[in-house]
Amino acid sequence: MGTTLREIVLGSVWGKALTEAELARVLGDTRERDFPAGGYVCREGDAVDHWVGVIEGLLKLSRVSESGKLTTFAGVSTGTWFSEGSLLKTERRRYDAIALRDSRVALMPRATFNWLLDSNFAFNRFLLQQFNERLSYFIAMVGHERMLEPDARVARCLASMYNPHFNLATSDRLRISQEEIAYLSGFSRQRVNQALGVLESAGLLKVDYGEVRILDLQGLRDFLG
DNA sequence: TCATTAAATTGTT
DNA sequence: AACAATTTAATGA
Numbered sequence: 001m002g003t004t005l006r007e008i009v010l011g012s013v014w015g016k017a018l019t020e021a022e023l024a025r026v027l028g029d030t031r032e033r034d035f036p037a038g039g040y041v042c043r044e045g046d047a048v049d050h051w052v053g054v055i056e057g058l059l060k061l062s063r064v065s066e067s068g069k070l071t072t073f074a075g076v077s078t079g080t081w082f083s084e085g086s087l088l089k090t091e092r093r094r095y096d097a098i099a100l101r102d103s104r105v106a107l108m109p110r111a112t113f114n115w116l117l118d119s120n121f122a123f124n125r126f127l128l129q130q131f132n133e134r135l136s137y138f139i140a141m142v143g144h145e146r147m148l149e150p151d152a153r154v155a156r157c158l159a160s161m162y163n164p165h166f167n168l169a170t171s172d173r174l175r176i177s178q179e180e181i182a183y184l185s186g187f188s189r190q191r192v193n194q195a196l197g198v199l200e201s202a203g204l205l206k207v208d209y210g211e212v213r214i215l216d217l218q219g220l221r222d223f224l225g
Numbered sequence: 226t227c228a229t230t231a232a233a234t235t236g237t238t
Numbered sequence: 239a240a241c242a243a244t245t246t247a248a249t250g251a
Contacts (some may be wrong), residue, residue, distance in 0.1 A: 209245050
């Protein structure tokens with residue numbers, strides 16, 4: 001609790017590379033907004049005019065298909081930015097971003113984003129790396145598409161919370177409730193609870209109150225049931 | 226520091 | 239979806 005926009009920016013590789021003046025402009029241009037648990041941070045179809053960063057909390061990026069099927073693309077948390085794809089293409093938003101718990105987000109205007117893009121080398125490299133991470137993530141997702149076994153999907157859902165580029169989990173203690181894991185993975189809380197039991201028996205993690213302790217990250221990634 | 230209470234989370238049906 | 243049990247956090251003596 002108590003994370004600030006300044007800390008988020010200075011904690012990122014591109015933010016560290018900013019001059020005082022550049023940092024001042026970024027912090028001055030970017031506004032903050034709070035969202036309650038369950039609130040829509042943005043909706044599919046909206047015009048995209050901000051780069052969105054999570055200052056505090058947990059969001060899920062998901063989409064409901066025309067046939068009504070819910071697909072969750074990713075969970076994003078403190079320090080993660082998203083929306084750059086649609087900003088660059090000037091297209092409408094392609095997914096919803098929903099707060100899973102009370103959250104605070106940063107909204108960087110398009111003009112500021114474009115200015116960084118035009119002037120800052122570290123920012124460009126960061127974006128390039130981010131696109132690369134996303135590409136790897138979706139390639140892996142396609143590869144596992146047929147893997148419908150809930151235990152394995154919950155395992156991968158948890159493992160996906162560990163990616164240094166997105167500043168997600170830094171310790172082996174993942175502070176996330178089983179209900180939130182359920183929203184992220186698309187299963188019922190009961191099924192998640194059952195899956196966690198299986199993964200705990202396999203020695204991959206330890207279930208605690210309000211958190212999951214990751215004991216074997218690679219084991220979670222490789223888990224097939 | 227301890228006891229009490231409310232809220233959140235979990236385990237189970 | 240509902241319920242009881244457990245854990246945490248907040249409060250005040």
